Amino acid sequence: MMRILVAAWLVTMSIVWGQAQVATAEKPLTDAKLYPATSIAYFELSAPVDLFATILDHPLREKIESLQPYQMAIQSQQYKQFLFGRGMVETQLQMTWREALETFAAHRVSVAFDAATQGAAMIAHGKDAESMKLFHQKLLEFARLGENRDSIKEGEYRGVQAYQINGTRFAAYEDRMLITNKSELGKQILDRLIDGGESLAENQRFQTALAARDQKLAGWGFVDVQAIRDSGVAGAVYNDKIDNPVLELLLGGIQSSLQKTTYATISLTANVSNVGLKLGIPYQAAWIPEHREYYFGPSGDGRGPVLPAVPETLFTLSTYRNVSEMWLRAGDLFGADINDGFAMADANLTTLFAGRDFGEDILGSLEPEVGFVAARQDFSDVLPRPTIKLPAFAFVFDLKQPETMTRELRRIFQSLIGFLNIVGAMNGQNQLELDMQKIGDHAELVTSSYVPEADDKESTDAHIVHNFSPSVGFAGKRFVVSSSRDLARQLTLAKTASPAVIDDNTSAKLNASVLRDVLSDNREQLIAQNMLEDGNSREEAEAVINLLLEVVGYFQDASLRLGAADDQLEAEFKLQVRP
């Protein structure tokens, strides 16, 4: 029982991280003055009460709580035990758990990591000294009732009472509660609370970061990248090579920036309609070495393309990556093993692409602005209809020399389909049927589709291959490679946007309502998967999948952008909630 009480108290306190913010007349901008100058990472929830209210009073909460699985979960024994423990805590504190949270973290909650002591600390800036003393006292009482009461140690530092439970130190000073895993760090923080001293706030890089901080944030953090780099910790992050082609493509430019940048900041925003997390570092185009020019472009301002809009778009990715350059510079970017793989892939792909050099001729024929689109497929009037309904996907490129490459790529595609048919026939797989369409004067499609077996033509539970009808489309400079004929047609015929590029190097967006539809299309598959994976009955699996679909339906979209501007490299993730 005591364990439940202590756990409930700790849970209550930990939730505090999502709240507070009462009046802030003389509230300092951060808690940086309280942490030692050797601190290398700092994060705070600037207005915990507001954030807490955003979460707890959000309309979504009511919807989730009305769901059947939630109602079932709160009937469980564990939840009832938790409620009992929470009730005990509330009785002891003589306030509801929410009041307790809002009191405990009324002004701010901050955490920091100190390199000198290798310790982490949290400071909760509560409502007033009396409340924090009460929390301090009650926590000690609960701990004494617990199983490990013999391990509680009490002490005093400069007149401040402190105690230690299972390696964690607690102390209350005026309206602040300090929690740390290192005594030395705790003492240093108490020194600064009592009479100040050299602190993180004097760190030049911290000051620069703070000066650029947006004031209306739910949370803000700082990482002293230079100090970490100088200390030799996390050396792998600062290596010149990632040695993984996929990670290189995703993070190569960021890694080069981390080798030079001095700090990083984290900004958290949260309101009723969205949650956002932004990571930023100082950035200069000159920091990017020549062999990674493929990432941001030669002048460091490569931008992704504006993608044509198509119905039922599930996911879009627009990015600037000179893939040909990366392929040809593999020798500089990767180690020997990866390069062996590249050499083998190059030889095979060159064969597959009818003798054209894959890196130079094929990838080299494409502009570095690359788009990827995934869209839900509508199978309502299509037969055979696959059991598993996958989204169609396509890459959208611009050709450097459409007048010569269109013909080349058309021929290569035809050869590729022929090759797939030969291999498929050897393995008893369905064959692809080629078709060509000229649309107006400027567009053409080369499509292929799987020929169904005679007794499969009307099937509504056909094989997964019937999701695919590999196709390519050409329209002026635009070159589309798609998994489906319809998507190829839509993307090929869509009007060219103006301006042609976005403001960022990379932008990705996931449409939650289409995702929900895609998941709904495959509801039976998901139920089957859940039954086998979790051992659930059909009814239980249906409840889980229905919940998943409901929850996904509450969101509008999720987006991620990577942009370099104003000497700043920013990566921002945003989750939009449906109004």
Added chain:
Amino acid sequence: MNQLMIDPAWAWTQYKPSPDVPWDLPTAAHLHRRAGFGATRQQLENAVARQPTDVVADLLAATEPETYKSQINSLIKAALATGNVKRLSAQWVYRMLTTPAQLQEKMTLFWHGHFATSADKVADAELMQQQNDLLREYALGDFSQLLLEISRDPAMLIYLDSVSNRKAHPNENYAREIMELFALGEGNYSEQDIRELARCFTGWEIKRKKFRFNRYQHDDGIKTVLGTSGKLAGEDGVAIVAAQDAAPRFIVRKLIQFFVMDEPVAADELVEPLAIQLRADNMQVAPTVQRILASNLFFSTHARARKVRSPVEVGVGFLRSLAASTDAYQLADSLEQLGQGLYYPPSVKGWDGGRTWINSSTLLSRANLIRRLVDGGKTRFDKQSLDEYLKAGGVDSSKELIDYLETSLFAVPIPAAAKDRIVDLDASSGRDAQRRVADAVHILCTLPEFQLA
């Protein structure tokens, strides 16, 4: 060969509970372990409240309700949509765990080992499931018809390299296996019979995953198979094989080995009455199985704990006995590692079974499997943790835990030393209840006694 000599009249007489062999929880557990994959304490108590013959009759009569079949079909459809046989294996594990038709499923597993066909070679999930459905359809039905159907089953013919059989070069593979492994056994046919039967099968082909008779490739000359002559077709050949006296003997001997005891092999005298019955029943398997399961021999010391649990019986049996559900993918993988991959029998001979299930490596792996199941986050015991489930079943002390598990999971009494160890462990341990129970279950399931079914 070591043979069991026993009075057949006594052996196959219907079992009547007596003070020596009472109809109690351990006896009911024995029946459910053999005729299915185990039963919960509650199911055992329900069984004991009834007559054993009625319980056996119910096991034979049990069928899967249409709603359940439709749910299983959706799992099969989902697996086939991906073409992934591993997913099919998981589906079968799920079915074994949840089907109300336990004996039908146990017999399906029996036929899967008998007409062994591996997805390793067939490499087609649809054909493997087609065969599995066939085995289930005839699990307790007409053996002669099953033999004919399996002889035209695409997965089987692909597995035995018999997708084509031309009159110029009769393929003897299937002709040999049907007599040696599927219906008669060695010594009941000659090489000439194989050659002649192979001629009957000429023209039998698999094209585009379907059986086809190519009349142009069929040898329509006179053949003599096992003493019967004529212009025999493949169907005639199968019927001649099934009509041999050796056929019911061969099947009955395997059924006795499967349901009653791994060793010793049943003597001819013991087999004969059932072989006569099987023939008299027109090769319908159900009455013979019923007679075995309701017999004096089945409930006697000759049968109790005289089989080594197969990996399926270890994993699925453990879970079913404790009303548990789990990650079927993981369990299917574990079964494969223990040597009983569903849809993946090791050879055309199927699994040898018996003592071959056990060696130093598999013994450790079996214990690890139980540990994984107990610790696995996805294993729930009647939707609860193990200690909650046992508490709900009235288990409050280590002694009660031992008694409970001994009845549900063990074919023989747990040694006193092991019981003492559990009691000591419980007394000395400061760990939480869930951990204590998990440790106790794990320790008990590592005992050699647990390996016996």
